[in-house]
Amino acid sequence: MYSKGLAPLAAAAVVTLTAALALVFFYAPLDADQGFVQKIFYVHVPMAIVSLCGFVAGGVFAIRHLRSGDASWDLRSYVAIHLAIIFGVGVLATGSIWARASWGHWWVWDEPVLVSFLVVFLLYCVYYPLRFSIEDPERQARYSSVFAIAAGAFVPLNFVAVRMAQAYTHPRVLSQTGGDLPGEMRLTFLVALLGMALLFATLWKLELTAKHAAMQLKRLKRRLAEREAVAA
């Protein structure tokens, strides 16, 4: 049911990611200021964008779940948030490395995007304890969806608030990751972004398929056990 199109999607992800890596190392020019370490930008920023999109997608699926009452939307929302959190770990790690290399500190509080991402990440980590401390599956799905929607609305608000707090004390003229990229860098960045998005989609589909299969297996086992109990 969920596995349709998984193989071509995976192939596309592999091809795009390989192309992105090749572009990063052989095509994109070295950054004049930061040199080689700036290449982590092609991993860090696409990962952050995809992770945030995953959180938002989790919220959208949650709305569809509450609207339709169909548990499969809850599963989609859960897997999207789950993967976005895993990507989020990667974002914080690569961001930290980049900060260390270019500013000399593992963590900088005056980088608003990184700080807001940390707050969002901490909030979404609560998704697991919340979800798994509710036993009734129907209620679990409903409560998780409410959380996903509230947290989804929180993401933009939090970004605005943190950015305003920074802008007040540290005026910023140019955003670090803004649009002023030279052409070669932009192409590399877009390919890397596409690759990361395809990777996310592939993993999402794979995880959905696995979860669905596990649930079906459980159901079949239960039915088998019932039948054996009746026979005996």
Next chain:
Amino acid sequence: MIAAARAILRKDLLIELRTKESVPAMTLFALTVYVLFHFGLDRDSLDGELAAGVLWVTLLLAAVIGVSRLFAAEREQGGIEGLLLAPVDRTALFVAKAVGLFAMLVVVEVVAVPTFGLLLLGPGLGGALPELLAVFLLGNLGIAAVGALVAALAAETRARELIVPILLLPLLVPVLISCAQATEPLFRQEQGPEDLARWLGLLSLYDVVFVLLSVAVFDYLLED
């Protein structure tokens, strides 16, 4: 709906008046945290950023206690079934709980904020009273809306004492930012530039978003 909300609110306030559980505990907790900050920071008087931060962090932590007790009466006495069986809109329940939390926060602040002025704050509180009132009004509104939502989310979970703080505090980060930034110039020794309107604007935006969102999703909580 308003009649139902008023009835639930009246019941909650009556329970609080008779048992005197949450509000005294929250106030006492806030005062204790002041003492902790005094020793932790090793400072006799605070001003500016430090004062605003200490005050708001303390109030948010006190709010956590109130939020985790918000559905306590229903849970312990089993009244939640009665509320859910009653043919009233869930929104009434949300409004009643949020207004109740708002009232509790106001009572706590009426004691805790002057005490803060007395114990820790360098400059006096009196000079900036109207501005402070506006910040507290909007801040409490945000805490009340998010608090009622979080309390309802956590009410049905096994580990609700754990869920409430870790869920509520990240959600309140924008409230902390705007309230602390708005109060910071009011607590400075010499009057500096103020940027009150911008922070009150952000707080209002937060309040509107979370009140609307909570009303919209509250129907799906506390069903069945």
